[in-house]
Amino acid sequence: MPGISSHRIMSARTLRSAADLAHAGLLPADAMEAAARVGTRYSIAVTPAVAALIDRADPADPIARQYIPHPAELLTAPHEQEDPTADAPFTPVEGVVHRYPGRALLKPLLACPVYCRFCFRREAVGADGGVLGEPALEGALGWFQRTTTIREAILTGGDPLMLSPRRLGAILRRLEAMPHIELLRIHSRVPVAAPDLVTPALAGALGAVTKPLYLCVHANHAREFSSAAVEALGRLHRTGVVLLGQSVLLRGVNDSTEALEALFRAMLRARVKPYYLHQLDPAPGTARFAVPVEEGLALLRAVRGRVSGLAWPTYVQERPGGAGKVPLGPAYAGS
């Protein structure tokens, strides 16, 4: 696969099957067959860094719950949709999603270091998810070049930090050379899920960007901020990249006041400003993670009294059909 250095895509030690997980003690032998069936539909990947965070003695471990396949993933609830954020109808050229005025997504690859069981792009991302080939990438960059209303280019995927530093650096240079692009943003799970990929070369590629560069780090539990993750984030912070945190409210992972407070505090200690807490998007087979909005609002109200404003993200939900994000509250004025 061009553009991803071999160690970035296929670390020999990343667990990529039900058998790998069972062998590592992360899946009971009697759950292997069902997990293998899930694996034929949705990719599996658990990096060594994530595997080390899982408490094998805890059947309800919040880290394991995010990554270990479960038979319920093969059951699609009536309200669940293959493309819940409706990327497809807003794709003017391959690799680009243009849903909002002034900003657009560039998806240079569809591979991730880990595969989250609640992923809203789970029908698109996966081990087969390649890098945009040269003609498609040129087409996507050409779209950004001629669409002069775009001020913010957002790299997502998949996970853009899986690209080789050289290829990522080249894409960032092309984008920042466009006079109308004022801001660059990258969404990534790499700093917490595969902190070893945050090499000096990768930090150098991000640090070479001269326009404002924001990195949105996806993390859902305080324990994801391991010492290696905090070190990787520190390396990125020192290059001048602004670090923001985005999380998904997930049943069994962070659906308590204590878990959310610990998560937001862990982010701040790692120099990451909590930015968005997302309501779960209804992707197929993700119902076991759903937390009702009313419960989310009550949790955030409770957290609000315990943390400073710095630790306070905006709680948001994607409206169906690609109609955009709405802040959910809680509201305070007059309440």
Ligand code: SF4
């Ligand atoms: S890292 Fe992001 S895109 Fe990749 S599987 Fe997880 S939620 Fe989906």
